[in-house]
Amino acid sequence: MSIPDSPHAPRSLTDPLQALTEQERAELLTLQRLERRAKGEYLFRAGQPLERYYAVVEGCVRTYHLHDDEEFTLDFYTEGQTVLPAVAGKGIFAPSFAVCMEDCLLNVTDEQLEREVFARLPRLKDICQQQSEQLQLMHQQELAVQKSASPEQRYAHLLATRPSLFERVPQYQIASYLGIKPESLSRLRKRLQQN
Amino acid sequence: MSIPDSPHAPRSLTDPLQALTEQERAELLTLQRLERRAKGEYLFRAGQPLERYYAVVEGCVRTYHLHDDEEFTLDFYTEGQTVLPAVAGKGIFAPSFAVCMEDCLLNVTDEQLEREVFARLPRLKDICQQQSEQLQLMHQQELAVQKSASPEQRYAHLLATRPSLFERVPQYQIASYLGIKPESLSRLRKRLQQN
DNA sequence: TAGCCATCTTAACCAACGTCAATGAAAGCC
């Protein structure tokens, strides 16, 4: 029995598709391309050209960054989230690695598909752009939190907003997401239990 | 004598206007709106609707975030940089404060002006969008550095890429940008001198 | 000039994280 993530999770927004009619949504469904990826598969690696972008329909994707042979987890993406800001196209290169933590069902979009979708649903383009700007600002916010909160506060925040992550990914990767070592997360948890 | 910032500064990109013709650039100049702001003036405050966005032509703007009555500096914007990701419009609210560190000359764009500019220079829209996506990815990168580097490394990086900042803003704000207290920055500098 | 204010530095002490190493627990494999 898994605790669902809070609707106030940092990445949850008003569903951008609400603005579409029933019919438009149905059409969108016929257009979208779904792909399965096995646990451990990479969606992209740092430095590669980004020709597609991905939304998680089912499963969990982790992005991370390498520095001195050490992994630094940037984010976890689960059901309904788009991996990275949805950015792809010529001259765009992946700034990080993205790997499936579980078997995943992904909604994949490339440049051509995007053009087709926007041609069929012109209103969607503006919606997506606004969505992207919102996400960008939320990212700013996240950076702010990252900077001003202690590891303990960040842990509490993650636990409150995305509890299900703790059942889906190993703790040492959560530690890396919080910006601390696994040993420190262990002690932090112990400290919190005692008080 | 001020040391110019490195061309490899985190926010420097290929000039998006290179792709325009001489003529188009000239037209752009006639369209843009410049405003002067005095040192200490705010461009926006957290929570306010963002109806304009700003590019720094001359001067320096600092964005920061409030948390428990304490300021956390998010970034410094100087000549040629756009304050925040260039985002404005209905339903967009400022996630932070933006204040002029010096008397500034700013390039101001609102929704209406943006429409006019894009109507005159249709190619610019795609260029700006691509630029925005690049910036978004660079932001991801920055978050990665923020997470994986020690304060000392971040200090060295800032000193290497944006040395002029150290002559333009007080050190306690740089400390706040690096995510440490002014006293710690003092000690850190002393440590580095001795080694 | 004296006084005030903002900024930077230094010192002492404490708390928290990193490192290294060892131990346990759980899962997967032969």
Next chain:
DNA sequence: GGCTTTCATTGACGTTGGTTAAGATGGCTA
């Protein structure tokens, strides 16, 4: 079953940043 591998925990110890408080410096103003 026994083995290995992976992951979480614990302890000892060093380093570093936060806190508090005290000066030092320089600029500005009454």
